[in-house]
Amino acid sequence: MRDATQALTVLAALDPSPGKRALLEQRLAAIAADLDGNPLFRPAQLPDTHFMRFVIIDDPRRELPSLLAWETNHDGRTAAYLAAVARAAPAIGVVFECCADYPAAGIADLDGWIAWMQARAYPAGAFYIAYRGVPRREILNDRRVHEAIREIVDHDDRARVCRLPRGELQRRICEQLKARHPELELSPTGDDEARWVIGKIVAALLAIAALPIVVLLALPWYAMLRYKETTEFSTFYARPAPIDPAVRDAEDRATQNQLTHVVDIKPGRFRLATLWLVLQAIDVVARVYAVRGDLGGITTIHFARWVILRDRRRGVRRRHRLVFFSNYDGSWESYLGEFIDRAAYGLTAVWSNTVGFPPTEHLVCAGARHEEQFKQWTREHQIATQVFWTGAAGSTVQNIRDDLWIRRNLDRGLGDDEVVRWLGKL
Numbered sequence: 001m002r003d004a005t006q007a008l009t010v011l012a013a014l015d016p017s018p019g020k021r022a023l024l025e026q027r028l029a030a031i032a033a034d035l036d037g038n039p040l041f042r043p044a045q046l047p048d049t050h051f052m053r054f055v056i057i058d059d060p061r062r063e064l065p066s067l068l069a070w071e072t073n074h075d076g077r078t079a080a081y082l083a084a085v086a087r088a089a090p091a092i093g094v095v096f097e098c099c100a101d102y103p104a105a106g107i108a109d110l111d112g113w114i115a116w117m118q119a120r121a122y123p124a125g126a127f128y129i130a131y132r133g134v135p136r137r138e139i140l141n142d143r144r145v146h147e148a149i150r151e152i153v154d155h156d157d158r159a160r161v162c163r164l165p166r167g168e169l170q171r172r173i174c175e176q177l178k179a180r181h182p183e184l185e186l187s188p189t190g191d192d193e194a195r196w197v198i199g200k201i202v203a204a205l206l207a208i209a210a211l212p213i214v215v216l217l218a219l220p221w222y223a224m225l226r227y228k229e230t231t232e233f234s235t236f237y238a239r240p241a242p243i244d245p246a247v248r249d250a251e252d253r254a255t256q257n258q259l260t261h262v263v264d265i266k267p268g269r270f271r272l273a274t275l276w277l278v279l280q281a282i283d284v285v286a287r288v289y290a291v292r293g294d295l296g297g298i299t300t301i302h303f304a305r306w307v308i309l310r311d312r313r314r315g316v317r318r319r320h321r322l323v324f325f326s327n328y329d330g331s332w333e334s335y336l337g338e339f340i341d342r343a344a345y346g347l348t349a350v351w352s353n354t355v356g357f358p359p360t361e362h363l364v365c366a367g368a369r370h371e372e373q374f375k376q377w378t379r380e381h382q383i384a385t386q387v388f389w390t391g392a393a394g395s396t397v398q399n400i401r402d403d404l405w406i407r408r409n410l411d412r413g414l415g416d417d418e419v420v421r422w423l424g425k426l
Contacts, residue, residue, distance in 0.1 A: 004075045004076075004132075004133050004134060004135040005050065005073060005074075005075065005129045005131070005132055005133065005134065005135070005303075006073070006074055006075065006076065006077070006078065006081070007072075007073060007124045007127045007303075007305050008070075008071070008072045008073075008074060008078055008081065008121060009069065009070075009071050009121060009122045009123075009124065009305070009307050009323075009325070010069070010070040010071075010117055010120050010121050010122075011057070011067045011068070011069050011120055011122055011307075011309065011323075012067060012068050012070075012096065012099040012100070012102075012120045013065040013066070013067055013068075013099060013100045013101075014056070014065065014066045014067065014068055014098065014099055014100065015098055015099055015100045015102070016065075016100065020098050021066070021098075023098055024056070024068065024095070024098035025056070025386070027040055027041075027094060027095060027098070028054055028056075028095070028386040028387050029386070031043075031054075031095075031387050032386060032387045032388075035387075035389055040091060040094050040095075041089065041091040041092050041094055041095060042089070042091070043089075043387070043389035044389070044391075045088055045089035045091070046072070046074075046085055046088065046089050046092075046391075047074075047081070047084040047085065047088045047089075048074055048075035048076055048081070048084070048135065048136050048137065049072055049073070049074045049075075049136065049391050050072075050073040050074065050075075050136050050139075050302070050303065050390075050391050050392065051071075051072070051073045051258075051302065051303055051327045051388075051389065051390050051391065052070070052071065052072040052073070052074075052387075052388075052389050053069075053070075053071050053258060053260070053325070053385050053386075053387060053388045053389070054068065054069070054070055054095060054385075054386050054387040055068075055069040055071070055260050055383065055384075055385050055386060056068060056069075056386060057069055057262055057323070057383065058383075061319075063319065064311065064313075064319065065100075068095070068096070068098070068099055069260075069323070070095075070096075071305075071325045073129070073302075073303045073327070074136075075135040075136055075137075078118065078121065079114055079118065082113075082114045082117055082118070083110065083114060086107045086110055086113060086114070090107045092107075093106045093107050093113075096117075101116075102116070103116050122307050122308075122309065123307070124283070124305040124306065124307055125275075125276065125279030125280070125283065125305075125306045125307060125308050126279040126280070126282040126283040126286060126305065126306045126350075127283060127286060127287075127303075127304075127305045128282075128286040128290060128295050128301060128303065128304045128305070129286070129291075129302075129303055130293040130295075130299075130301055130302050130303070130397045130400070130401070131293060131302075131397070131400055131401060131404065132286075132287070132291045133195075133291075134400075134404060136391055136392070138185075138404070139391075139392055139395075139400055139403070139404075140391075140392070141184060141185050141407070142400075142403035142404050142406070142407040143392070143395065143399075143400075143403050144181075144184055145177070145181075145184055145186065145403065145406065145407045145410070146402070146403045146406055146407070146426070148177055148180065148181050148184065149173055149177060149406070149426060150426055152173055152176050152177060152180070153173070153426065166416045166419035166420065166423075167413070167414070167416070167419060169419070169423075170410075170414060170419050170422065170423075173410075174186070174410055174411050177410070186407065186410055186411065187411070196288055196289075196291055199287060199288030200288050200289065202288075203284050203288050221274075224270055225274070225362075225363055226362075228266075228270065228271070229352075229359070229360055229361060229362075232266060233355070233356065234356060234357060234358055234359045235356035235357075235358075235373075235376075235377055235380070236373070237372070237373055237376040237377070240376060240379075241376045241377075241379045241380040243379055244382075244383070244384050246384035247379075247382055247383070247384045250384065250385060250388070251331070251332050252331050252332065254390075254393065254394070255329060255393070255394050255395070255396060256302065256327060256328070256329055256390050256393070256394075256395075256396075257327075257328055257329070257330065257331070257332065257335065258325075258326065258327050258328075258385055258388045259324070259325070259326045259328070259332070259335070259382060260323075260324070260325055260382065260383050260384075260385045261323070261324040261325075261326075261378065261381050261382050261383070262309075262321055262322070262323050262324075262381060262383055263321065263322055263351070263354045263355060263356070263357075263381040264319050264320070264321055264322075264354060264355040265308070265319075265320040265321060265322050265353060265354055265355070266353055266354060266355055267317065267318075267319075271353045272308075272320055272353075274353055274363075275308070275322065275350065275353035275354075276308065278349045278350055278353070278363075279306050279308070279350065282306075282346060282349075282350070292401075293397050293398070293400075293401045295343065296342050296343035296346055297338075297342035297343065298338045298339065298342050298343055299397055299398060300328050300329040300330050300334075300335065300338065300396070300397055301326060301327070301328045301329075301397065302327040302328060302329070302397055302400075303325075303326070303327045304324070304325065304326040304327070304328075305324070305325050305326075306322060306323070306324050306350065307322070307323045307324075307325070308320060308321075308322060308323075309321040309322070309323050322350075322351075322353075322354055327390070329396040329397055336374075336375055336378060339368065340368050340369065340371050340374065344367070344368040344369050345364040345365075346364075347367065347368040347374075348360050348363070348364050348365065348366070348367030348368045348369075349363050349364045351367070351368070352364075352367050356377060356380070356381075357374075357377060358370040358373040358374055358377060402425045405422075405425060406422065406425050406426065409422055
């Protein structure tokens with residue numbers, strides 16, 4: 001279970017050769033137009049992958065090279081996953097061969113290809129998962145279990161079924177399911193509760209150990225923060241920010257949506273260090289507290305991550321950037337609205353360290369609470385995703401968590417009230 005739901009973010013510079021950019025755009029468009037039937041690369045061939053996307057990241061100021069981002073949420077360790085990708089979906093090379101310094105042998109030199117990919121993989125500063133520790137094969141299995149149970153219930157004599165004791169009804173459903181669908185995995189699996197408890201204890205102990213350092217540095221850090229907040233630039237939008245048609249056209253087409261957002265981090269080490277610390281704190285919360293599909297009251301996010309993209313140039317004023325990838329349910333408006341209503345403090349703590357964000361106070365106040373300004377700022381820095389694929393199409397976060405709960409409690413002795421709850425999720 002610990003190898004489930006990992007984050008991989010590969011950011012590779014595009015080949016500057018004439019025609020390579022056009023070729024890449026052409027190939028990505030062909031893949032996006034027919035994810036399952038195109039002749040180039042089919043994302044469904046990727047093993048143990050929950051979500052993935054390809055995004056071209058350009059620098060509006062043309063100072064930094066254009067990048068191809070490959071973002072996946074997958075099961076297994078990175079090296080093992082990449083090896084499995086090379087075996088199951090070698091056609092992915094038609095995308096990456098448009099990048100600079102791509103190995104001439106491509107995937108044929110497996111070790112060299114994995115090394116090239118890992119050298120361009122950036123760690124997530126913070127990574128949230130709505131169903132942490134649950135591999136994709138379990139998600140697909142549990143959805144089929146749910147559908148099979150509904151089929152059994154729908155084809156049974158409802159009048160007779162309703163007269164059965166609740167425990168007996170559950171037992172009979174379980175027996176019929178085992179008899180009709182031996183291919184399904186029905187055994188209860190652990191929910192990693194002990195792991196989460198241990199994680200909370202460790203996090204608390206580390207926080208206590210770090211407390212003297214925090215107290216010592218808090219006053220000078222806060223003084224510098226307030227100075228920055230009162231002197232740094234914030235964007236004011238007198239009119240709505242223009243929306244890239246490619247961004248608008250890709251939204252609200254299915255149950256699940258995606259968002260890719262790129263913005264410069266405010267210059268200076270203070271803001272970079274503050275952002276890093278905030279992301280570390282969010283990552284701890286996501287790993288040991290927000291493990292039940294609820295991030296600060298938001299229950300529609302499947303996966304979300306922030307990645308600090310450092311500028312490695314020398315002899316110039318560096319421009320580090322913050323990249324945000326999110327896979328969520330519902331519309332863009334409802335998603336941003338939930339963020340503002342339920343997680344504004346966290347949003348502000350992160351993005352107050354980036355250029356143009358609405359004015360903030362004390363790191364976490366105001367900021368995203370300026371609703372219209374925040375939405376316009378988000379639109380200004382949101383970029384088009386060329387290819388987006390989901391491995392659990394049509395399933396919301398709540399669907400997946402319900403499927404998981406139904407299967408894990410299928411063969412357990414539940415009380416009458418619990419059986420009612422179990423049946424209510426069908």
